[in-house]
Amino acid sequence: MPATPAATTPQPPTGNLLLAALSPPDYERLLPHLEPVALPLGWAVYEPGRRMTHVYFPTEGIVSLLYVMENGASAEIAVTGNEGLVGISLFMGGESTPSRAIVQSAGHAYRLGADILRREFERGGDLQHLLLRYTQALITQMAQTAVCNRHHTVEQQLCRWLLLSLDRLPANKIRMTQELIANMLGVRREGVTEAAGRLQEAGLIHYHRGEITVLDRPKLEQRVCECYAVVKRESDRLLQYGNGPGNAHP
Amino acid sequence: MPATPAATTPQPPTGNLLLAALSPPDYERLLPHLEPVALPLGWAVYEPGRRMTHVYFPTEGIVSLLYVMENGASAEIAVTGNEGLVGISLFMGGESTPSRAIVQSAGHAYRLGADILRREFERGGDLQHLLLRYTQALITQMAQTAVCNRHHTVEQQLCRWLLLSLDRLPANKIRMTQELIANMLGVRREGVTEAAGRLQEAGLIHYHRGEITVLDRPKLEQRVCECYAVVKRESDRLLQYGNGPGNAHP
DNA sequence: GCAGTTCTGTGCGTTAGCGCACACAACGAA
DNA sequence: TTCGTTGTGTGCGCTAACGCACAGAACTGC
Numbered sequence: 001m002p003a004t005p006a007a008t009t010p011q012p013p014t015g016n017l018l019l020a021a022l023s024p025p026d027y028e029r030l031l032p033h034l035e036p037v038a039l040p041l042g043w044a045v046y047e048p049g050r051r052m053t054h055v056y057f058p059t060e061g062i063v064s065l066l067y068v069m070e071n072g073a074s075a076e077i078a079v080t081g082n083e084g085l086v087g088i089s090l091f092m093g094g095e096s097t098p099s100r101a102i103v104q105s106a107g108h109a110y111r112l113g114a115d116i117l118r119r120e121f122e123r124g125g126d127l128q129h130l131l132l133r134y135t136q137a138l139i140t141q142m143a144q145t146a147v148c149n150r151h152h153t154v155e156q157q158l159c160r161w162l163l164l165s166l167d168r169l170p171a172n173k174i175r176m177t178q179e180l181i182a183n184m185l186g187v188r189r190e191g192v193t194e195a196a197g198r199l200q201e202a203g204l205i206h207y208h209r210g211e212i213t214v215l216d217r218p219k220l221e222q223r224v225c226e227c228y229a230v231v232k233r234e235s236d237r238l239l240q241y242g243n244g245p246g247n248a249h250p
Numbered sequence: 251m252p253a254t255p256a257a258t259t260p261q262p263p264t265g266n267l268l269l270a271a272l273s274p275p276d277y278e279r280l281l282p283h284l285e286p287v288a289l290p291l292g293w294a295v296y297e298p299g300r301r302m303t304h305v306y307f308p309t310e311g312i313v314s315l316l317y318v319m320e321n322g323a324s325a326e327i328a329v330t331g332n333e334g335l336v337g338i339s340l341f342m343g344g345e346s347t348p349s350r351a352i353v354q355s356a357g358h359a360y361r362l363g364a365d366i367l368r369r370e371f372e373r374g375g376d377l378q379h380l381l382l383r384y385t386q387a388l389i390t391q392m393a394q395t396a397v398c399n400r401h402h403t404v405e406q407q408l409c410r411w412l413l414l415s416l417d418r419l420p421a422n423k424i425r426m427t428q429e430l431i432a433n434m435l436g437v438r439r440e441g442v443t444e445a446a447g448r449l450q451e452a453g454l455i456h457y458h459r460g461e462i463t464v465l466d467r468p469k470l471e472q473r474v475c476e477c478y479a480v481v482k483r484e485s486d487r488l489l490q491y492g493n494g495p496g497n498a499h500p
Numbered sequence: 501g502c503a504g505t506t507c508t509g510t511g512c513g514t515t516a517g518c519g520c521a522c523a524c525a526a527c528g529a530a
Numbered sequence: 531t532t533c534g535t536t537g538t539g540t541g542c543g544c545t546a547a548c549g550c551a552c553a554g555a556a557c558t559g560c
Contacts, residue, residue, distance in 0.1 A: 067397045070476055075400045077393045092386040093379055094488050098480050099393055124374050129343055136342040139389060143327045143349055146396035147317045150325045150436040153546070177507065186400040188548060193508060209507055209556065226320055230348050238344050403516075427537060438518060443538060459526065459537055 010036070013110045015059030017083045018130050021241035026126050034110040039063065045086050045101040052096060054111040055087035061107015062168045064184060067099045075149070075186035076161075078141040079104065081168025083239060084134045090114050091121045091131055104176070104184070105169065133238045140234040148227040154187050155195040159224035161185060162205070164231070166214055177210040199223075260286070263360045265309030267333045268380050271491035276376050284360040289313065295336050295351035302346060304361040305337035311357015312418045314434060317349045325399070325436035326411075328391040329354065331418025333489060334384045340364050341371045341381055354426070354434070355419065383488045390484040398477040404437050405445040409474035411435060412455070414481070416464055427460040449473075 013034050014020040019027065039045070039061045046052050048068075056063070063086050065077045077099055080086055086109075089097050120127050148157055161184060165174050178196060182189040196212075199205045204220050206213045214220060221228070263284050264270040269277065285304075289295070289311045296302050298318075306313070313336050315327040327349055330336055336359075339347050370377050398407055411434060415424050428446060432439040446462075449455045454470050456463045464470060471478070 065393075067393060069397065069401065073401055075397045077396055088389075089386055091382070092389075093383040094386040094484075097386075097393075098390060098484055122374055124372055132341070133343040135385075136339055136344040136347075139338075139342075139392065140348060142389065142392045142396060143315075143317060143347075146327055146392060146399050147319065147325045147436075149396050149399040151319065151323055179507075186397075189508085190510085190549090191547065193510090197509080207508095234344075234348055429537075439538090440519090440540085441517065443540090447539080457538095 010108060011059040013057070013059070015082055015108075016057040016085070016110065017239065017241065018085055018134060019057050019110065021126075021130055023126050026120075030112070030116075030120065030127075033112055033116045035112075037109055037111050039103045039107045039109050041103055041106040043103045045103065046096075047100055048098050049096050052087050052090050053114055055085050055090050055114070055117050056109040056111045057085045058082050058107055058109040060170070061103060061109070062105040062165060064102050064104040065099050066102050066184070073186065074183050076184040077145055078138055079164055079168065080138070083168070083235070084138065085131070088131070088135050088138065090117055091128075092135070104180075105165070105174070130241075137235045137238045140238075141231050144227045144231050148225060149186070152225040152227065153195075154185065154191045155198060156223065156225040156227075157185050157187075158192060158195045158199070159220055160228045162212070162214060163217075163220060163224060163228050166217070167232070172214045172217070174212040174214070175210060176212065178207075260358060261309040263307070263309070265332055265358075266307040266335070266360065267489065267491065268335055268384060269307050269360065271376075271380055273376050276370075280362070280366075280370065280377075283362055283366045285362075287359055287361050289353045289357045289359050291353055291356040293353045295353065296346075297350055298348045299346050302337050302340050303364055305335050305340050305364070305367050306359040306361045307335045308332050308357055308359040310420070311353060311359070312355040312415060314352050314354040315349050316352050316434070323436065324433050326434040327395055328388055329414055329418065330388070333418070333485070334388065335381070338381070338385050338388065340367055341378075342385070354430075355415070355424070380491075387485045387488045390488075391481050394477045394481050398475060399436070402475040402477065403445075404435065404441045405448060406473065406475040406477075407435050407437075408442060408445045408449070409470050410478045412462070412464060413467075413470060413474060413478050416467070417482070422464045422467070424462040424464070425460060426462065428457075 013031065019030070019034070022030065037056070039058060045056055045063055058080065059082050061081065063080045065079070066074055067077055068074045086101050089095060121131065148160060158181070161181065162174065166172065178192040179189045182192045185192065196205065196207060200207060202219070204214070204216045204223070206215055263281065269280070269284070272280065287306070289306070289308060295306055295313055308330065309332050311331065313330045315329070316324055317327055318324045336351050339345060371381065398410060408431070411431065412424065416422065428442040429439045432442045435442070446455065446457060450457060452469070454464070454466045454473070456465055
């Protein structure tokens with residue numbers, strides 16, 4: 001590996017859109033408790049049934065919420081990037097979930113201890129509203145994943161997955177093998193190979209040993225099923241933020 | 251129709267487990283605002299994108315959260331009965347969702363105006379915690395629906411659907427045509443006919459023109475995929491309530 | 501340069517589920 | 531009773547995706 005992909009410019013906490021949307025006093029109060037951590041590729045941010053100790057606010061990278069079945073088969077339920085946080089069950093009250101969270105694209109995050117988070121959440125201000133709205137966006141994503149799994153082809157789902165990933169990455173390159181994509185989508189690796197082959201054929205993407213480059217995003221958006229747009233529209237609607245410390249300078 | 255299925259004994263608000271779990275003062279404060287309403291079969295409790303005006307706490311009946319695609323195909327995302335409420339986006343902050351809520355089994359509910367609900371939610375007490383824990387249970391159900399749609403056969407999904415319905419009904423009879431079940435599962439009607447035929451063959455159920463009777467629940471639980479147990483276990487874990495007005499008399 | 505590993509391509513046969521077309525049985529109202 | 535409606539059974543060709551088995555290409559370490 002020539003360079004660790006996480007070694008991009010380290011971002012301040014406002015690299016996370018939720019933190020950036022906090023009002024200055026809320027942000028200031030949180031700041032001393034925010035601890036920067038790396039999100040190395042493949043790391044399990046949390047495991048099913050395990051009591052969580054922190055929530056993670058990514059500034060770069062992608063974290064997949066993944067369910068792994070008894071027989072080892074898996075399916076991705078949702079993804080999170082710098083627009084959200086990982087560990088909603090801490091403020092939802094459950095403390096754990098039956099799914100895992102796996103770093104799918106390396107990056108960085110700021111984490112917050114469970115007790116601090118709960119204390120702030122109980123104040124009922126900005127932070128609470130932001131976290132709940134984000135949670136609703138996440139719910140929409142899960143619901144649409146269920147629909148997509150039911151009705152759409154592997155190719156359509158691959159398009160959706162690429163676009164969701166792209167939305168959470170700075171460039172148009174995705175480092176991920178077809179094998180891993182297949183795990184996420186819960187399909188065969190060969191199925192991904194075929195679908196990706198067709199997309200490359202059509203000039204929408206180019207890939208080469210674990211690195212996918214999106215060449216023609218508009219065309220990709222033409223091929224994808226409606227699920228992507230539903231999730232995107234609802235996310236945009238729910239997560240349009242006011243003037244936090246991240247955008248307080250007009 | 252010989253008798254409207256909703257015409258069972260009308261229940262007090264404590265017929266809903268969330269309301270029943272409230273502390274007496276919280277419950278008393280809510281009581282004057284709770285308005286009893288019927289949930290007639292097929293009624294849309296809410297429509298996609300429409301601003302909701304009330305949340306509904308069912309005491310009997312089942313409400314399906316359903317997504318309908320552009321081409322008319324549909325898929326159920328989750329179900330709610332007297333263990334929960336319909337309209338979480340009101341306190342999550344989104345005011346609406348891209349999915350519908352349809353009464354799948356007629357019953358009754360108590361509804362609460364949006365402003366009252368938000369006011370109570372903002373107090374940050376029992377009600378908030380109950381609603382959020384319920385929401386997490388719902389999230390688990392959605393996630394597992396996504397997984398199930400990905401990996402399991404129609405027959406397994408039918409078993410899951412039957413058990414989830416049974417858990418929310420007083421008797422072992424489900425009034426629902428195979429056509430409608432197919433809509434919920436997002437599969438062909440014929441697929442349901444075949445799967446149900448096999449289950450009847452094996453003596454697990456008996457059905458006759460829109461009425462399904464579960465004869466051997468243990469055997470159903472043997473045939474179902476792990477998804478049912480995951481959802482059930484997590485619901486039980488998250489929704490084990492303390493001593494509200496509903497169980498204050500030992 | 502060579503050996504081992506990782507990633508992708510391809511070619512089978514198999515199967516679950518689809519779409520369609522109809523037959524028929526049960527029920528409800530006239 | 532008769533007729534329309536509603537719900538279920540069945541057959542048949544078709545397709546997407548599966549499981550498996552390899553082959554070859556690309557990169558890694560020695």
